[in-house]
Structure formats: C-alpha cells, structure tokens
Amino acid sequence: xxxxxxxxxxxxxxxxxxxxxxxxxxxxxxxxxxxxxxxxxxxxxxxxxxxxxxxxxxxxxxxxxxxxxxxxxxxxxxxxxxxxxxxxxxxxxxxxxxxxxxxxxxxxxxxxxxxxxxxxxxxxxxxxxxxxxxxxxxxxxxxxxxxxxxxxxxxxxxxxxxxxxxxxxxxxxxxxxxxxxxxxxxxxxxxxxxxxxxxxxxxxxxxxxxxxxxxxxxxxxxxxxxxxxxxxxxxxxxxxxxxxxx
Amino acid sequence: xxxxxxxxxxxxxxxxxxxxxxxxxxxxxxxxxxxxxxxxxxxxxxxxxxxxxxxxxxxxxxxxxxxxxxxxxxxxxxxxxxxxxxxxxxxxxxxxxxxxxxxxxxxxxxxxxxxxxxxxxxxxxxxxxxxxxxxxxxxxxxxxxxxxxxxxxxxxxxxxxxxxxxxxxxxxxxxxxxxxxxxxxxxxxxxxxxxxxxxxxxxxxxxxxxxxxxxxxxxxxxxxxxxxxxxxxxxxxxxxxxxxxx
DNA sequence: CCTCCTTGGTGTACGGCGTACACCTTCGCG
DNA sequence: CGCGAAGGTGTACGCCGTACACCAAGGAGG
Numbered sequence: 118x119x120x121x122x123x124x125x126x127x128x129x130x131x132x133x134x135x136x137x138x139x140x141x142x143x144x145x146x147x148x149x150x151x152x153x154x155x156x157x158x159x160x161x162x163x164x165x166x167x168x169x170x171x172x173x174x175x176x177x178x179x180x181x182x183x184x185x186x187x188x189x190x191x192x193x194x195x196x197x198x199x200x201x202x203x204x205x206x207x208x209x210x211x212x213x214x215x216x217x218x219x220x221x222x223x224x225x226x227x228x229x230x231x232x233x234x235x236x237x238x239x240x241x242x243x244x245x246x247x248x249x250x251x252x253x254x255x256x257x258x259x260x261x262x263x264x265x266x267x268x269x270x271x272x273x274x275x276x277x278x279x280x281x282x283x284x285x286x287x288x289x290x291x292x293x294x295x296x297x298x299x300x301x302x303x304x305x306x307x308x309x310x311x312x313x314x315x316x317x318x319x320x321x322x323x324x325x326x327x328x329x330x331x332x333x334x335x336x337x338x339x340x341x342x343x344x345x346x347x348x349x350x351x352x353x354x355x356x357x358x359x360x361x362x363x
Numbered sequence: 364x365x366x367x368x369x370x371x372x373x374x375x376x377x378x379x380x381x382x383x384x385x386x387x388x389x390x391x392x393x394x395x396x397x398x399x400x401x402x403x404x405x406x407x408x409x410x411x412x413x414x415x416x417x418x419x420x421x422x423x424x425x426x427x428x429x430x431x432x433x434x435x436x437x438x439x440x441x442x443x444x445x446x447x448x449x450x451x452x453x454x455x456x457x458x459x460x461x462x463x464x465x466x467x468x469x470x471x472x473x474x475x476x477x478x479x480x481x482x483x484x485x486x487x488x489x490x491x492x493x494x495x496x497x498x499x500x501x502x503x504x505x506x507x508x509x510x511x512x513x514x515x516x517x518x519x520x521x522x523x524x525x526x527x528x529x530x531x532x533x534x535x536x537x538x539x540x541x542x543x544x545x546x547x548x549x550x551x552x553x554x555x556x557x558x559x560x561x562x563x564x565x566x567x568x569x570x571x572x573x574x575x576x577x578x579x580x581x582x583x584x585x586x587x588x589x590x591x592x593x594x595x596x597x598x599x600x601x602x603x604x605x606x607x608x609x
Numbered sequence: 610c611c612t613c614c615t616t617g618g619t620g621t622a623c624g625g626c627g628t629a630c631a632c633c634t635t636c637g638c639g
Numbered sequence: 640c641g642c643g644a645a646g647g648t649g650t651a652c653g654c655c656g657t658a659c660a661c662c663a664a665g666g667a668g669g
Contacts, residue, residue, distance in 0.1 A: 122646075145627060157628075158647050166627065235481065242549070249550035256552055265556045266572065271581035273527025281519025281527070303488070304495035306502055310511045326512065335517035338592075342584040368617075391656060403657075404618050412656065 140229035175243040184219035209258030221278030374418040386475035421489040430465035455504030467524030
C-alpha cells in the first residue's frame with residue numbers, strides 16, 4: 118500500500134533524484150517510476166515540468182535560511198567581519214556575506230540549482246522573498262535605492278552562491294604530456310595561469326584551484342568596492358550621459 | 364540544384380536560426396529542413412548536436428575580434444580610459460574593458476550564446492584562445508600569475524559579456540495595479556529598488572533599467588578593485604589560512 | 610572507357626521526452 | 640448509502656537525437 122502522493126513528496130523526490138544523478142535524470146517519466154507511479158500521475162500535483170523545476174528551486178532556496186541560522190552559532194572565523202572596510206558600521210557586510218555564503222553551501226549540495234535558476238524566467242514568491250531580504254539588508258544600512266539597485270546587479274548571480282566558472286578547467290583533463298606541451302605552446306598565458314604550475318622539466322603540478330577561495334576572493338572584491346561607494350555616498354551620474362564610472 | 368553542404372554552411376544556418384527564433388528552435392530536424400535537407404545529412408558535417416553547439420560558439424566568439432577592431436577606430440568616448448584608476452599605466456584596463464565590451468556586443472546579437480556557453484564543458488581551441496588573449500593582457504601589464512588567476516575568476520562569465528541578471532524583472536510584467544499593490548506590500552524592499560519608482564498614489568513608473576549601464580557599472584567596480592590590488596602589489600595570502608581578504 | 614572508392618544525401622526505425630484526454634478507483638462527507 | 644471530488648491509469652500524439660543500411664554522384668587509376 119503506497120503512501121498517497123502530494124506536491125511536497127514529488128518535489129522532494131525530484132530534488133533527491135537531481136542530487137543523486139544530475140538534472141538530466143529528472144524527467145517526468147523517470148521521476149514517476151522513482152515514485153512507483155505512472156508518469157501522468159505527477160500532473161495531478163504539478164502543473165507541468167516547468168512548475169516542477171520552479172518547485173525544486175523553492176525547496177533549495179528554502180534551505181538557505183536554515184544554513185544562515187546554522188552558521189550564525191558556528192565558528193565565526195575571527196576577524197571575518199572587518200577587514201579592508203572603512204571604519205563605519207559594516208554590519209551590512211557580514212549580513213550580506215553570510216547570506217551569500219549560506220546560499221553557496223546550499224548550491225554546492227544541489228549543483229543542479231544553477232542551471233535551473235538560470236533558465237527560469239518565472240519568479241516565484243520564494244525567489245522574490247529571497248532577493249527582497251538581501252535588498253533589505255542594504256537599505257537598512259542606509260544604501261540609497263539606486264545604489265542598492267546597481268549593487269545587486271553587480272553582485273549578479275553571485276547572490277545565489279554561483280561561481281562563474283566558464284574560465285578554468287583547461288587543466289584537470291591533461292595528464293597526457295603531449296597535449297600539455299601543445300597547450301603551453303599554443304596558449305602560454307592560459308597555461309601559466311591556469312592553476313597548473315609548469316615546471317622546468319615540463320611536468321605539471323595540477324594543483325587545481327580552491328573554489329571556495331576564488332568565490333570569496335571575488336565576493337570580497339565586490340564587497341570592498343561596494344563599501345567604498347557607500348562610504349563616499351555614491352550618487353547616480355547626473356545629466357552628463359557620458360562617463361558613468363562608479 | 365542545391366549548393367553542396369559543408370560545416371560552415373551548417374553552422375551559419377544554425378546561428379541564423381538561433382538568432383531569429385531562439386535556441387530552442389535549433390533542433391537537428393528543424394535545422395535540416397531549414398537547409399532543405401534530411402536530418403541525417405547534417406551528421407556528415409557535424410559529429411552530433413553538442414558539436415553543433417560548440418561550432419556555434421566558435422562562430423560567435425570569432426566575431427569578437429572584429430568587434431574589437433570596429434570599436435578601436437570608432438568614437439572612443441572621451442575620458443573613457445582613465446577615471447578612478449591610479450596614476451600608473453592603465454593600458455591593461457582599456458584593453459580588458461574594450462575586449463569585454465566587444466564580447467558583450469556580440470552576445471547581445473546572439474542571445475543564445477550565454478545559455479550555450481554555460482552548459483558547455485568542452486573547451487574548443489577558439490574558447491581557449493579567447494581566454495588566453497585576455498589573460499595575456501593582464502600578464503603583459505605585470506600582473507602576477509596568481510593575481511591574474513584570481514582576477515579572471517572574479518570577472519567570471521563577465522568576460523563573455525554576460526550580465527548576471529537573475530535579479531531584476533520583478534517589474535516589467537506588472538501593469539495590473541492589484542498585483543503591484545500586493546508586490547509592494549509583500550516585498551517592499553524589492554519594490555522600492557526594482558527600478559520601479561513607486562509614487563505616492565501607487566502608480567508605477569516602470570523605467571526598467573539601463574542594462575548597458577548596469578553592465579559597465581559592475582565591470583568598472585571590478586576593474587577598480589583589480590587596479591587597486593595591482594597597484595598595491597597584491598600577493599597570495601601566506602601560511603595564515605584564515606582571512607584571505609584581497 | 611570502365612571500375613571502384615570516397616563523399617555526401619536519404620529512408621527507416623528506435624527509444625526517449627512532455628503531455629492531452631478519457632477513463633477508473635478510492636475516499637470523505639452529507 | 641450514495642455521490643462527487645481527488646488521485647492514479649492507459650493510450651496516444653508529436654516532438655527529439657541518432658544508429659544503421661542504403662543510394663547517387665564524382666574523381667582517380669587501371
């Protein structure tokens with residue numbers, strides 16, 4: 118006797134399946150068999166596949182709040198909240214930073230989240246609530262609305278904890294010395310920088326790169342810039358349309 | 364008598380189709396009929412659909428070089444190359460900025476490029492060459508290899524001219540006053556900042572937002588930060604693993 | 610000239626996908 | 640007890656990518 122299906126069970130199964138076997142494994146048919154049910158049964162709980170994906174996003178985003186709570190009592194690495202920042206109140210910074218790092222942890226658990234969120238155009242209440250909270254942090258710290266707007270754009274999808282790793286990974290698939298030789302010859306700059314330190318003898322130390330470090334490096338670079346704009350009370354460029362350097 | 368097919372004709376048709384009707388319209392079958400040919404004929408010129416997409420990326424990326432040339436003799440907006448930068452040689456900055464803005468123009472012509480590039484794992488020579496050139500610009504300006512590495516990560520997919528607009532667009536679909544009312548009530552911060560200035564009477568001026576401005580704002584924010592790190596001769600954090608604020 | 614091999618286009622077919630539609634079962638409630 | 644809604648089923652359609660066997664044209668070598 119099977120438990121009755123409902124929307125939450127469907128979404129949970131979809132998330133589990135995506136976590137285990139990747140997003141491509143999540144088809145209505147496959148998900149149905151996973152639930153011991155015929156494909157069309159799912160449509161009684163989910164409008165269509167898009168709605169399913171939206172639901173999955175909601176589930177994942179719902180976990181971020183829990184993550185934030187979990188890290189608040191955790192070890193707050195000493196000296197993590199003030200650094201290159203100016204002297205004034207930097208509490209928005211820890212708030213934003215914590216929020217985004219929490220999102221990143223969730224996204225690492227659910228690697229499919231990025232691809233789904235990026236193809237989604239529908240903004241569910243959960244998504245809206247998420248951005249609303251983040252925006253609220255800036256505004257509460259006295260950021261003007263235009264500055265907040267630009268700053269959110271500047272952070273871009275990093276607010277979801279995504280690294281933008283279109284770069285990278287030219288290494289990692291190159292144990293073949295001949296292709297490495299060719300790579301360094303054809304793309305010397307790439308080879309030098311790609312995180313693979315090429316030694317004199319041509320061997321490669323594929324130390325890869327520390328994704329977490331890269332993420333925080335970029336995040337802090339942005340937060341530094343943002344703090345600077347905020348400190349100097351940035352305003353939108355006036356009526357001189359050319360040259361809108363922040 | 365139809366002209367004989369070849370790889371270039373196939374790729375060109377695919378790009379044209381994607382430009383005109385979106386990426387989803389590009390199926391092997393549809394592309395074949397577009398070329399007046401049976402679906403399987405394409406496989407004589409392209410290994411499979413992934414290879415087709417890779418080829419499309421190469422075509423688009425190939426246009427970036429032309430764009431750079433085009434903008435070099437064009438009107439270089441006065442005072443566009445030095446701004447918040449420090450006094451020292453900032454030529455890398457104009458180079459990088461020009462490169463990225465050129466990529467952005469190409470990406471605006473081929474909106475599918477983002478989605479394709481993001482799902483691609485294979486790095487074609489064209490893609491590698493592209494990043495190699497950009498990396499070369501930094502290294503030529505004296506950026507250390509580690510700094511260059513981090514900086515490329517920080518720029519992330521912005522090097523392809525992508526804006527990360529997961530945020531935004533809560534407006535744009537809200538002429539219905541009731542839903543606007545609900546939106547401002549439920550997500551006040553979002554509503555205030557979303558580029559829609561809510562007036563006293565509740566009407567909304569949906570001025571949207573200037574994507575080009577947002578892109579350059581974010582880009583320059585990053586370039587400012589990068590310039591600062593470069594100027595102060597940033598080095599990787601030593602053996603103190605905690606706190607690696609740039 | 611004829612042959613043969615390569616290159617490129619064809620036709621058929623398979624398994625997968627999302628989902629419309631009509632149907633049947635089960636269950637809660639009046 | 641009966642009935643209507645809610646939930647699960649079965650069938651079918653039109654897409655998709657592509658494996659495989661086949662055929663047509665054209666150039667190379669005898």
